[in-house]
Amino acid sequence: MARPIWNGVLSFGLLNVPISVMSGERKIDLHFRMLDSRDKKPIRYERVNADTGEEVPWKSIVKAFEYKKGSYVVIEPDDFKSAAPESHESIDIEAFVDAGSIAPAFYEKPYVLIPGKKAEKGYILLRDTLRKTARIGIGRVVIRTREYLCAVFPQGDALVMNLLRYSQEIVDVDDYKLPSAKPEGAKISKAEFEMAEKLVESMSSEWKPGDFKDEFRERLGKVIEKRVKAKDVTPTIEDESEVPEDATTNVVDFMSLLKKSLASNKRTPAKASAKKKTAAGKKESKPKKAATSKRKAAAHKKTKTARKRA
Structure with a gap:
């Protein structure tokens, strides 16, 4: 079962509802390794000094901001700590707005809020009130070391939190040249509008997310499965020590990936159990x-x- 991002409270006014924040998305991308075409060995990426070409160890690396070309100011760890928000596990609702007032471009990443023990009453109270009033709660939440703007709204029996982009992160559509409400030269007749409306109506249906698949990924997955069955594969590296420490480690078991529709190289409980048994x-x-x-x-x-x- 998925583990919570953190456990804390959802607060609005003087009410606090204990909740667990769970991820609301699932990554199913196919991950690839880069190999040397000559011997099919993994490629290692090194951190090198731009002037000397020498490899730089992690302990000698610092973060800096380039304020002009070739000029840097080093940012110390304490600087980051002083700028970081308090790491408190709470979602603080600051306002309630109309559900349709937030443009889709503002929504960034979903999470599911699960009520804690004996917190069902407060959870249901907020969920059903938001649904009845057609409102969305706008607040702030700290995830890891960054503070985000967020929206809390009902979805079925759940309360969902979606991280929001700040307005300065979104390009204003007025920055682009777009046709006005009555563009010159675009003479659209009444009959054309009626025909367009009929076309839209004829193609209208209920929104069923499950009807839409990542067809490119499925087709590519079949190609990979075919290659694996045809033994068109490179030799497996038995000794993990042969893989460089700082090499990319997203090696994927494609057969497992295709069977489970998951793009993850983490061991499943079954594999972990089998490994323990073997050990x-x-x-x-x-x-x-x-x-x-x-x-x-x-x-x-x-x-x-x-x-x-x-």
Whole structure:
């Protein structure tokens, strides 16, 4: 089961509702490694000094802001700490606005809010009140070290929180040259509008998200599956030590990916359990293996001695 981002409270007015913040999205992208075409080995990326070309260890790297070309000001860890918001686990609602007043461009990332123990009453109270009044709660939330603007609204039986972009992050459509309400030369007749309306009506249907698939990913997945079955693959690296420490580690088990429709290289509980079982088996058989090794060593020593005498 997914783990919460954090546990805290959803506050509006003097009411506090204990909640858990859960991720509301699932990444299903196909991840690829970059290989050297000559020997099909993974490519390693190194951190190098732009002038000397020498590799720079992590401990010698600092962050800096380039305020003009070639001129930098170093930002110390304490500077980041002083600018960071208080890391408190709460969603603080500051205002309630009309549900249709926020343009789609403002919505960035969804989360699902799960009520804590004995918090159902406050959760239902806010959820159903927002639905009845057609309002959305606007507030602030700290995730990791950054403070975000967020919207809280009902979706089915859930309260959903969506991070919002700030207005300065969105390009004003007026920055582009767009046709006005009555563009010169665009003489659209009444019949054309009626025909366009009929076309829209004929193509109208209910919104069913499940009807829309990532067809490119599915087609590419079939290509990958076909290549794997045809054995058109590179040799597997058995020893993990051969992979450079700082190399990209998003190696994907494509067969597992295609079966489960997940683009993740993390071990599933079943695999982790199997690994533990295998490790336990090896541990139990270790004394027996050690005894066998001793007998082989003794026999080898005896043979060697006999050869010397001969």
